[in-house]
Amino acid sequence: MYKCAILGCRGRARAHARAYDDVKGGKLAAICDMKEDLLNEFGDEFAIDARYTDLDEMISKEKPDLLHIVTAPVMRGTNERIRYPLLNQASEHGVPAVVIEKPIAVESEDWRQIYELSKRTKTKIAINTQLNFHPKNLELKRDVAEGKIGAIKFIEASARNPPVDQAPHVLQLVSSYIDNSQPVKVMGQIAGAGNLDGAQPSPANATGLVTYENGVQTAVAFGPEMAPRVSEGTGNNQHKRVCVFGEKGFVHWRFSSWERYTPEGGYEGGSLGYGGQNAVSQTNLTEAMFDWLDDDNKVHPTNLPQSLAEFNLLLGIYYSGLTNTVIELPFDPPDGLMDMFREQLK
Numbered sequence: 001m002y003k004c005a006i007l008g009c010r011g012r013a014r015a016h017a018r019a020y021d022d023v024k025g026g027k028l029a030a031i032c033d034m035k036e037d038l039l040n041e042f043g044d045e046f047a048i049d050a051r052y053t054d055l056d057e058m059i060s061k062e063k064p065d066l067l068h069i070v071t072a073p074v075m076r077g078t079n080e081r082i083r084y085p086l087l088n089q090a091s092e093h094g095v096p097a098v099v100i101e102k103p104i105a106v107e108s109e110d111w112r113q114i115y116e117l118s119k120r121t122k123t124k125i126a127i128n129t130q131l132n133f134h135p136k137n138l139e140l141k142r143d144v145a146e147g148k149i150g151a152i153k154f155i156e157a158s159a160r161n162p163p164v165d166q167a168p169h170v171l172q173l174v175s176s177y178i179d180n181s182q183p184v185k186v187m188g189q190i191a192g193a194g195n196l197d198g199a200q201p202s203p204a205n206a207t208g209l210v211t212y213e214n215g216v217q218t219a220v221a222f223g224p225e226m227a228p229r230v231s232e233g234t235g236n237n238q239h240k241r242v243c244v245f246g247e248k249g250f251v252h253w254r255f256s257s258w259e260r261y262t263p264e265g266g267y268e269g270g271s272l273g274y275g276g277q278n279a280v281s282q283t284n285l286t287e288a289m290f291d292w293l294d295d296d297n298k299v300h301p302t303n304l305p306q307s308l309a310e311f312n313l314l315l316g317i318y319y320s321g322l323t324n325t326v327i328e329l330p331f332d333p334p335d336g337l338m339d340m341f342r343e344q345l346k
């Protein structure tokens with residue numbers, strides 16, 4: 001049984017903690033938050049006695065096998081980018097495994113630091129893009145892999161929240177349907193100044209046409225202006241979707257519904273309960289970390305290098321929009337994108 005710990009005791013950490021009701025391979029044993037009131041509230045809620053306000057102390061004393069880093073990429077109320085320092089801290093301590101919330105970075109500078117870390121660290125790191133494990137997504141993916149829609153001709157995917165928030169989910173979903181084939185080229189556009197001083201700084205909207213190494217093209221749209229609604233009267237966070245078109249049919253996963261057309265099954269579709277699917281997926285994302293700890297060959301599907309490639313694609317969309325150029329991927333993203341957004345976006 002692996003020993004697990006959580007850093008960050010605000011809203012999102014509750015989904016990570018709840019997953020341990022069903023997780024078989026590990027036990028949640030310790031928590032850390034510099035804010036003592038949040039720490040104690042969380043500890044009481046999940047009956048965890050080992051509570052720390054200092055991450056170094058928690059790791060040194062508890063020696064967790066798996067650390068969940070559940071924070072926003074920017075410390076709220078400050079401009080401090082905290083993904084790299086926290087990952088590096090875990091890596092320096094030799095923590096065997098980390099699950100870290102999406103997005104893996106917000107801009108070129110932190111992306112590059114984490115990319116360099118990925119080359120030297122021994123820590124196994126996965127990003128919490130749990131949609132990969134939604135049961136209905138897995139079923140639709142199996143259909144595609146078994147050839148039920150024929151060879152993939154085109155993929156179209158979107159989400160209405162700001163790009164940095166939900167593009168990581170959506171780009172990971174696209175990757176998952178094409179066996180992590182790597183993006184090789186993108187032309188993108190961005191619009192709207194968004195909230196560049198927030199905990200997830202981002203332009204308000206982004207679109208892109210992407211070519212992958214396997215030849216598949218994908219159209220993506222992020223933000224409320226261009227991403228379609230999947231149901232009326234729901235918040236912008238509830239419109240993630242991916243639609244995979246094949247030569248004989250298609251599969252379409254949406255936040256709250258799904259569709260499929262195959263020659264054998266005809267047209268099918270139905271509704272989905274996101275909460276229920278999400279709970280199962282969080283458990284299975286966590287279990288997949290233990291599989292990777294058990295066996296080096298069972299690399300986690302949402303592993304760090306893959307997520308960095310997907311974030312490099314998002315940075316490519318940003319930079320293509322800023323410069324009106326086509327970007328060959330992977331690319332070395334220039335520093336200072338936030339200043340360029342401030343200058344160019346209204």
Ligand SMILES: NC(=O)c1ccc[n+]([C@@H]2O[C@H](COP(=O)([O-])OP(=O)(O)OC[C@H]3O[C@@H](n4cnc5c(N)ncnc54)[C@H](O)[C@@H]3O)[C@@H](O)[C@H]2O)c1
Pocket residue numbers: 007008009010011012013032033034035038053054055070071072073074075076082101102103128129130165199200
């Ligand atoms: N995967 C999903 O479906 C999903 C859904 C919602 C949100 N998210 C992601 O979750 C993240 C936000 O989660 P949140 O709102 O719970 O986080 P938050 O940033 O609001 O809270 C993080 C907590 O960690 C603590 N903390 C940060 N650094 C620390 C340190 N060095 N030592 C001790 N304590 C420290 C802070 O005091 C804070 O209480 C975002 O990245 C968001 O994109 C993911």
